[in-house]
Amino acid sequence: MSVRQKEVTILAIESSCDETAAAVVVNGRDVRSNIISSQIDIHTLYGGVVPEIASRKHIERMNQVIMQALNAAGMSLDQMDAVAVTYGPGLVGALLTGVAEAKAIAYAKKLPLIGVNHIEGHISANYIENPSLEPPFLCLVVSGGHTHLVNVKDYGEYEILGRTRDDAAGESFDKIARAIGLGYPGGPKIEKAALKGNADAICFPRAKLSGNEYDFSFSGLKSAVLNYLNGCQMKNIPVVKEDVAASFQKAVVDVLARHAARALDEYAIPKFAIAGGVASNAAFREAVEEACRERGVLFYRPSPVFCTDNAAMIGAVAYYEYLAGRFAGWDLNAVPNLALT
Ligand code: KG4
Ligand code: ZN
Numbered sequence: 564m565s566v567r568q569k570e571v572t573i574l575a576i577e578s579s580c581d582e583t584a585a586a587v588v589v590n591g592r593d594v595r596s597n598i599i600s601s602q603i604d605i606h607t608l609y610g611g612v613v614p615e616i617a618s619r620k621h622i623e624r625m626n627q628v629i630m631q632a633l634n635a636a637g638m639s640l641d642q643m644d645a646v647a648v649t650y651g652p653g654l655v656g657a658l659l660t661g662v663a664e665a666k667a668i669a670y671a672k673k674l675p676l677i678g679v680n681h682i683e684g685h686i687s688a689n690y691i692e693n694p695s696l697e698p699p700f701l702c703l704v705v706s707g708g709h710t711h712l713v714n715v716k717d718y719g720e721y722e723i724l725g726r727t728r729d730d731a732a733g734e735s736f737d738k739i740a741r742a743i744g745l746g747y748p749g750g751p752k753i754e755k756a757a758l759k760g761n762a763d764a765i766c767f768p769r770a771k772l773s774g775n776e777y778d779f780s781f782s783g784l785k786s787a788v789l790n791y792l793n794g795c796q797m798k799n800i801p802v803v804k805e806d807v808a809a810s811f812q813k814a815v816v817d818v819l820a821r822h823a824a825r826a827l828d829e830y831a832i833p834k835f836a837i838a839g840g841v842a843s844n845a846a847f848r849e850a851v852e853e854a855c856r857e858r859g860v861l862f863y864r865p866s867p868v869f870c871t872d873n874a875a876m877i878g879a880v881a882y883y884e885y886l887a888g889r890f891a892g893w894d895l896n897a898v899p900n901l902a903l904t
Contacts, residue, residue: 571885574643574668575878576629578661579653579681580707581612582871583624587636587643588878592690596635597868597875600624607747611737618656625664632874640672647677647881649684650891651901652708658897666893677881678891681872682709682903683721685838687883688865688876696863701832703823703851706839707733707748710779711903712822714830718883721904724826725777732815733841735781739788739811743804753808754844760805762813765791769818777822784814812846820850827858836863843867 570589577584581602587595602620606612633639648665651658662678669676686702698718704711710727730738733750740749745756767787770780788811795802819841827835835855841847848864855862869876884890 571644571882572638572642573645573647573677573878573881573885574629574632574640575647575679575874575881576625576661576665577649577681577684577872577874577877578621578625578657579649579651580657580872581606581617582873583621583628584872584874585629585632586874586878587632587638588875588882591687591879591882592694594691594875594878595638596632597873598628598632598635599868599873600628603748610741610747612654614654614656617654618660621657621660625660629664629668640668643672643674645669645675645677645881645885645890646672647679647877647884648895649681649877650678650895651680651898653681653897653899655897655899658899662895662897666895670893675885676891676893676895677884677889678895679877679880679884680901680903682711683719683880684876686713686715686721686836687879688838688869688873689836689863690879691869691875692866693863696834696836699832700834700836700863701826701830702836702838703819704838705732705819705841705847707731707737709839710781712777712826713903714832719887719889723904725775725779725822727779727781728772729780729782730785732779732781732819733839735785735815736841738785739807742789742792743802743807745804745808750840750844753812754846756805756808757812757846760803760807760809762809764803764806765810767791767810767814769814769821776825779818779822781815781818784811812844816844816847816850819847820854823851824854827854827860833859834861834863838865838870840871843870
């Protein structure tokens with residue numbers, strides 16, 4: 564019987580940053596369970612993710628999270644066809660805990676092991692709630708570590724049209740949130756504060772780069788916001804956090820939407836998706852959706868729970884790796900700077 568004729572059930576594990584996550588996914592799109600144990604409360608105390616603490620917490624929580632994922636799916640390890648795990652990019656110690664766990668389970672249960680690229684996971688989160696979505700499509704991946712505009716040519720086949728030359732968009736949300744005293748994680752806190760602010764109060768710059776017009780840069784914007792805050796402090800002008808949050812968010816969203824619009828105009832691909840933690844931001848979603856609507860292009864976005872780190876998206880990628888027969892050896896290792904292509 565070919566693999567296409569039978570159901571393929573995958574146990575997926577994700578531990579690249581500060582979420583310990585496990586999921587059971589059937590045929591890449593049918594999520595039977597999706598357990599996420601967030602460490603946000605711990606890292607908030609330090610204003611950002613502390614890698615050593617993240618690794619230790621993954622070790623403490625991993626077995627429990629996997630058991631919960633199997634229980635919630637009503638399945639046992641004996642019913643799995645493969646074990647998949649994120650092996651990069653991410654924090655090396657955090658990745659290693661997931662890789663070691665996945666190897667141990669796969670070895671003990673004589674199951675194939677599948678190594679998954681985390682960015683590919685974010686892109687593939689779009690498959691979960693859109694059963695009819697298939698490549699080719701364009702995808703703007705915007706997370707805490709990455710800002711990539713990608714042409715998804717086929718399952719496992721990607722062309723990067725543009726990427727950030729410095730900070731990732733999510734990273735800039737986190738840094739600005741810290742600077743205005745909103746704390747970690749910055750994205751959701753800036754979004755909430757921005758709802759009460761005036762997005763036109765302060766005109767922050769939108770970087771235009773020479774060279775590849777699809778590349779991004781957010782460090783100039785970050786410096787502009789920090790300079791504005793310093794200026795206010797020196798002149799004894801009170802800072803309206805909500806206005807800073809709204810004006811900053813608008814500057815980021817404008818740049819992201821401008822790149823999306825340019826790609827929509829240049830590439831005759833009628834499907835556009837967004838992904839990554841920042842894709843849960845309503846202002847960003849609406850701006851890209853609007854650009855797609857104006858051009859008659861289908862717009863896709865994962866629900867917020869599938870935008871931020873989760874293991875279901877890893878299970879989605881792993882299914883297509885399974886079909887392609889791309890399995891990892893016992894020498895699978897964490898690759899902190901793993902590239903998409
Ligand atoms: O994809 P993700 O969970 O982890 C990485 O792979 O990096 O993304 C986390 C990032 C953080 O920088 C966080 O501040 C940002 O996504 N984020 C948001 C929102 N929710 C999460 N940024 C803007 N608005 C949000 N609602
Ligand atoms: Zn991520």
